[in-house]
Amino acid sequence: MEELSWTGSFGSTLIPAITIASAVFLAGVILQLVMGFFAPEVKLQANTDGTLQSRGGLLGQLEKINGQVFTLIVLLGAAIIVVSWFMPYGKAGILGEIIKRFLPVWIALIVTFALSITFKRKLGLYGKLFDSTIGMIGFALVMFWVFTSIFVGVFDLIATHDPLQQISGIKNKTPGFPVPDGQDADFYPHYLLGGDNLARDIFSRVVHGSVIVMLIAPLATVFAFMVGITLGLPAGYHGGKLDTFLSFVANLILAFPVILLFYLLVTPEIVATGLPNFMGAFLFIFPLIFCGVLINSRYKTQGSKNTLYLAIVLVPLVLIYLMVISDTASPLVVWPPALDFIAIPSGILVVFVSVVFVNSPTVFRIVRGLALDIKTRDYVAAAQTRGEGTWYIMLWEILPNARGPLIVDFCLRIGYTTILLGTLGFFGLGLPPESPDWGSTINEGRKLLLIYAHPALPPAIALLSLVLGLNLLADGLREESLKD
Amino acid sequence: MGLFILRRLGLMILTALCLTFIVFWLTNLLPNLEKLAKTQGNARMSDEAVVSWLENRGYGQPTLIKYGEWLGVLPGYVIEGQDGTVRARCAPIGAEVDDTTPAFCGVLQGDWGQSTVFRNPVSEIIATRLGLTGKLMGFVLLLMIPGALIIGVLAGMREGSRLDRGLSTVSIMSTATPEYVSGVVLIAVFATPTFGMQFFKGTATSAMENATFENFLLPVVTIALYGMGYIARMTRASMTEVMTAQYVRTARLKGVSFTNIVMKHALRNALIAPFTVIMLQVPWLLNGVVIVETLFNYKGFGWTLVQAASNNDIELLLGVSVVSVFVVLFTQLISDIGYVFLNPRIRIS
Numbered sequence: 042m043e044e045l046s047w048t049g050s051f052g053s054t055l056i057p058a059i060t061i062a063s064a065v066f067l068a069g070v071i072l073q074l075v076m077g078f079f080a081p082e083v084k085l086q087a088n089t090d091g092t093l094q095s096r097g098g099l100l101g102q103l104e105k106i107n108g109q110v111f112t113l114i115v116l117l118g119a120a121i122i123v124v125s126w127f128m129p130y131g132k133a134g135i136l137g138e139i140i141k142r143f144l145p146v147w148i149a150l151i152v153t154f155a156l157s158i159t160f161k162r163k164l165g166l167y168g169k170l171f172d173s174t175i176g177m178i179g180f181a182l183v184m185f186w187v188f189t190s191i192f193v194g195v196f197d198l199i200a201t202h203d204p205l206q207q208i209s210g211i212k213n214k215t216p217g218f219p220v221p222d223g224q225d226a227d228f229y230p231h232y233l234l235g236g237d238n239l240a241r242d243i244f245s246r247v248v249h250g251s252v253i254v255m256l257i258a259p260l261a262t263v264f265a266f267m268v269g270i271t272l273g274l275p276a277g278y279h280g281g282k283l284d285t286f287l288s289f290v291a292n293l294i295l296a297f298p299v300i301l302l303f304y305l306l307v308t309p310e311i312v313a314t315g316l317p318n319f320m321g322a323f324l325f326i327f328p329l330i331f332c333g334v335l336i337n338s339r340y341k342t343q344g345s346k347n348t349l350y351l352a353i354v355l356v357p358l359v360l361i362y363l364m365v366i367s368d369t370a371s372p373l374v375v376w377p378p379a380l381d382f383i384a385i386p387s388g389i390l391v392v393f394v395s396v397v398f399v400n401s402p403t404v405f406r407i408v409r410g411l412a413l414d415i416k417t418r419d420y421v422a423a424a425q426t427r428g429e430g431t432w433y434i435m436l437w438e439i440l441p442n443a444r445g446p447l448i449v450d451f452c453l454r455i456g457y458t459t460i461l462l463g464t465l466g467f468f469g470l471g472l473p474p475e476s477p478d479w480g481s482t483i484n485e486g487r488k489l490l491l492i493y494a495h496p497a498l499p500p501a502i503a504l505l506s507l508v509l510g511l512n513l514l515a516d517g518l519r520e521e522s523l524k525d
Numbered sequence: 526m527g528l529f530i531l532r533r534l535g536l537m538i539l540t541a542l543c544l545t546f547i548v549f550w551l552t553n554l555l556p557n558l559e560k561l562a563k564t565q566g567n568a569r570m571s572d573e574a575v576v577s578w579l580e581n582r583g584y585g586q587p588t589l590i591k592y593g594e595w596l597g598v599l600p601g602y603v604i605e606g607q608d609g610t611v612r613a614r615c616a617p618i619g620a621e622v623d624d625t626t627p628a629f630c631g632v633l634q635g636d637w638g639q640s641t642v643f644r645n646p647v648s649e650i651i652a653t654r655l656g657l658t659g660k661l662m663g664f665v666l667l668l669m670i671p672g673a674l675i676i677g678v679l680a681g682m683r684e685g686s687r688l689d690r691g692l693s694t695v696s697i698m699s700t701a702t703p704e705y706v707s708g709v710v711l712i713a714v715f716a717t718p719t720f721g722m723q724f725f726k727g728t729a730t731s732a733m734e735n736a737t738f739e740n741f742l743l744p745v746v747t748i749a750l751y752g753m754g755y756i757a758r759m760t761r762a763s764m765t766e767v768m769t770a771q772y773v774r775t776a777r778l779k780g781v782s783f784t785n786i787v788m789k790h791a792l793r794n795a796l797i798a799p800f801t802v803i804m805l806q807v808p809w810l811l812n813g814v815v816i817v818e819t820l821f822n823y824k825g826f827g828w829t830l831v832q833a834a835s836n837n838d839i840e841l842l843l844g845v846s847v848v849s850v851f852v853v854l855f856t857q858l859i860s861d862i863g864y865v866f867l868n869p870r871i872r873i874s
Contacts, residue, residue: 074688175694289536293543296853298808300815300827301846304834305548310556460703467705467816468831480705487709487820491727494713501706509701516697 045217045231049134055124059117062110069107076100122147135217135233139244142199142233146188153184166448169521176517182510186503190255193248201229202242204249204477211236213493216243237482237496238489246477247499253478254507257389258458261396262451265458268327268397269404271334274435276405277412288409291402299399300464306395307470315372317391322366322373324397329358338432392471396461400454407450411443418442445522449515456511463504479504526865533861537854541847548846549592552839558584560837565641581606583614595638595843597631632847638840642832647844650829655848657733658814658825661744664736665810669749669756670803676753677760677799682787684765693761699754704816708747712820715743729821744821748813752806756799763798767791797867804860808853 048056076099125137126144133141140147154177161168170176192198210221216235220228234243276284294302306317332354340347364383367376371387385393415421416439424434465471466480467487474481479500486497551557561584562575570578579585583594583602593599594614601614603626615630630636637647680692714720716727726740767773768791776786815827822828826845833841 070691074691289540293540296540296808296850296857297544297547298811298815298830298846298849298853300812301548301830301834301842301849304831305551308557308834308837310560310837311551311554313556314554316551316554456701463703463705464812464816468819483705483709487705487712490709490712491717494717494719497709498713501709505702505706505710508703509698512697512701516693 043131044219045131045135045138045233047135047217049137050128050132055117055121059114059121062114062117066107066110066114069103069110073100073103073107076103130230135231138231139233142201142244143189145192145196145198146185149188149192150181150184154181166518166522169524170514170517173517173520175513176521179510179513179515179517182506183514186251186507186510187255189248190251194252194255200245200248201231201233202245204246205241205475207240208236209240212240213238213489213496214240216495234499235495237485238493243482243496243499246482247479247503249477250479250482250500251503251507253472253476254459254462254504257393257396257462258455261393262400262455262458264324264328264393264397265400265404265454266447266451267331268324268401269408270440271327271331272401273405273408274412274439275431277409278416278431278435278439280413284409287405291405294398294402295406299461300468302399303395303465303468303470306398307391307465312387312391317387317394318366318368318371318373320398321390321394324394324401325362325366329355329362332358334432335436338430338436341430341433388472388476392462392465395465395471396458399461400458404450404454407446408443411446412439415439415442449519449522452511452515452518456508456515459504459508459511529865530858530862533858537858540854541850544850545596545843545847546592548843549595550588552837552842553584553588553591557837557839561641561839564836577607580604581608581610581612583612593631595631595840597629597633597636600628601630637844640833640838640841642836642838642841647841650841651826651844651848654824654826654829657823658818658827660736661741661748661814661818661823661825662810664741664745665748665752668745669753672749673753673756673803674760674796674799676757678764678787678792678795680757681761681764681768681795682791684768689761693758696754696757696761699750700758701754702750704747704751704813705820707750708743708817708820711743711747727821729823733824744817744823747817747820748810751813752810755809756802756806759802760795760799764791764795767795770794797864800867801860801864804856804863807856808849811849811852 121137122140125133125140128137130138154171157164157168158171161171170180189199193200208220211218211232214232214236216233218232218235220230220232224230232242232244234247237243237246272287276287305311306320311317333351336350336354337347340350361383363376364381365385367374367378367381368385368387368390369378369381412435420442421434421438424438429438462478463480463483466476466478466482467484469481469484472478472481474485482500483497483504486493486500490497558579559575562578563570566574566578576585581604583591583604586594586602590599594601603611603613605611613626615628615636616626627634635648637651639645640647640650643650676692676696680689680696683689712727715722715725717723724739725743727743729740729744732741732744773786773790776790777783781790811827814825815830817823818825818827819831826848829841830845830849832838833845
């Protein structure tokens with residue numbers, strides 16, 4: 042097998058075209074910005090013949106041309122994706138082959154966008170997202186990685202090799218290097234993004250890394266929100282000594298340098314004392330409290346319904362809770378090991394607990410601030426006059442009305458959690474060193490960065506695109522929710 | 526105002542005490558001490574030998590008492606070991622324990638202890654490392670603050686304009702790029718021959734003595750980029766708020782030119798909020814410093830933190846955490862006081 046070039050047979054046609062178009066577009070945008078400085082502020086001009094003109098003159102022309110160039114870039118990009126699919130293997134270059142590997146993701150993305158845009162008027166805030174370009178770009182980036190992790194983790198598509206498989210002779214080889222002869226017929230013949238220091242396929246490791254990130258980051262953020270909401274609502278609503286104490290503890294954790302905290306919690310010696318397990322036992326109980334109180338405060342007056350709902354929700358949750366926190370390898374065994382069906386690898390548990398621990402105080406402060414603001418509203422006073430319980434007011438009056446800022450912060454916080462996970466991996470803490478998550482791979486790659494730059498770049502760009510997507514999504518959501 | 530500062534100072538000291546106690550407790554957990562005994566004494570010590578090694582050096586006392594000794598409010602231990610030698614916390618290693626040995630020696634007396642990894646007094650290490658990090662931070666702030674303020678003011682000047690959208694996207698991108706990503710990308714692009722643009726050096730070790738453009742720009746830019754976006758967005762938010770204020774509208778209706786409105790009327794009021802944000806950003810920069818110093822092998826404060834933490838160098842780690850906690854708390858205090866001073870509405874009431 043020959044070595045693949047980056048662009049294959051596109052190299053002479055489509056790629057130069059898209060490069061030139063992008064350069065023209067960028068130059069145009071910069072020129073437009075500079076000219077916009079000096080141009081008068083013109084929104085709409087009424088012409089004498091009764092028509093409206095948005096902006097005339099040189100700047101207006103430039104705007105029009107730039108719009109057309111952008112359309113051209115999008116069309117060229119689409120052409121590359123479509124054409125590469127019909128090319129035989131190896132002709133489309135590394136880019137084309139990577140695009141082919143992601144085919145299920147493209148299809149899923151197109152279906153999601155087509156459905157969402159068709160029904161966007163019926164979908165509430167989610168539908169409004171498709172009115173903002175920034176929000177759509179962010180959503181596309183996020184969904185790209187969500188779909189990738191689903192297709193890799195559940196259906197085992199996309200990845201070309203096993204993320205741990207080593208093939209001698211491809212150590213630190215550049216992208217597109219062919220696998221030596223003597224493998225099975227259906228063995229993927231190239232390392233698309235090259236090999237790392239242990240001769241593993243970088244492309245497969247990056248897509249497998251998305252599974253770990255997508256498993257931990259959103260879930261850890263949900264847990265941090267449960268802790269923050271359960272503690273922040275009473276602190277903001279009641280105030281007083283409880284508020285002083287909880288705020289003090291939250292500020293205490295926030296004043297800790299995050300990396301020092303990670304080093305203190307994640308070293309093997311501390312893990313051996315079972316401290317992370319105890320912290321997990323403490324932090325994981327908050328979702329139980331939250332769900333229990335949520336149901337109980339609503340159906341307190343309807344006894345049988347209340348018991349039924351509580352049983353349906355709490356019994357499985359308690360079972361899962363006990364199975365999760367009980368670990369035979371740690372001092373915390375509260376559930377018979379024979380019935381323990383959920384075994385979380387201790388590395389993942391430690392990482393999860395420390396990320397939740399670092400995130401919850403910030404969520405607590407946000408929720409507390411929102412509760413302080415909303416408790417002065419009329420509908421809260423109305424509920425108080427009706428004689429509703431305090432938990433009912435907090436969870437069914439204040440919380441739903443605080444949802445806008447909380448949803449936006451949720452998106453931002455998943456991004457921040459992803460960054461934290463990467464930081465942990467970057468310092469080699471928590472997850473095992475062979476784990477394909479992005480932080481660990483960046484850490485692996487940076488050691489030889491000055492000699493071989495290619496192993497560290499793909500995970501870095503992957504992490505960047507996901508966090509950027511989440512930030513753009515949050516920005517789009519904020520903008521659209523403010524329009525109400 | 527005086528009472529306010531006093532109360533904040535009291536809260537600060539309480540926070541610092543709690544935090545150092547947590548670090549002290551975590552570093553003094555038994556598995557950590559056993560590891561310390563084995564690295565300091567003999568790697569193949571038996572369990573009894575480990576226990577007696579720890580007992581002889583005062584590690585066997587209750588945590589609260591040890592913490593008090595470290596702090597300098599309780600007298601240091603004097604223990605006659607099972608091997609017959611008398612060891613005291615306050616006596617230098619190898620020196621005889623006699624009447625001249627001081628009773629108290631803790632942080633309050635200025636004795637920060639001895640680093641077990643670097644074999645130097647902790648105060649000495651921290652002083653030199655802080656100096657190096659100070660140099661780095663100085664350049665970062667020099668680059669970050671003007672950059673962020675300019676971006677924020679330009680974006681917030683005309684809300685919703687194309688300039689605003691462009692610059693806002695740039696600042697979102699910069700907040701979405703953690704230091705270890707931008708650092709790796711910058712090194713790969715500008716410090717390796719991969720892309721044919723090898724202008725800078727990928728390590729900053731030589732910058733410790735002699736910082737030049739070539740070896741210091743990449744670490745400084747890496748830290749500044751991540752913090753810049755956030756400050757720029759805060760500046761933009763505060764600028765747009767000011768631009769819609771009544772007095773700006775009055776000025777516009779009077780016919781004051783746009784440049785004059787921005788420079789003379791809006792700018793000063795718009796810069797109050799970013800000041801707080803900049804001060805609160807300093808603790809976040811500390812995180813970036815640790816990552817960047819590790820990545821660029823610049824042996825400053827963050828690098829020391831990683832070394833101390835990964836080798837469980839208890840006294841150095843405590844010193845490092847005391848310093849970083851004080852940095853965090855002091856910047857909070859300064860931002861509170863500064864906010865009051867800058868904002869006449871609060872100052873007068």
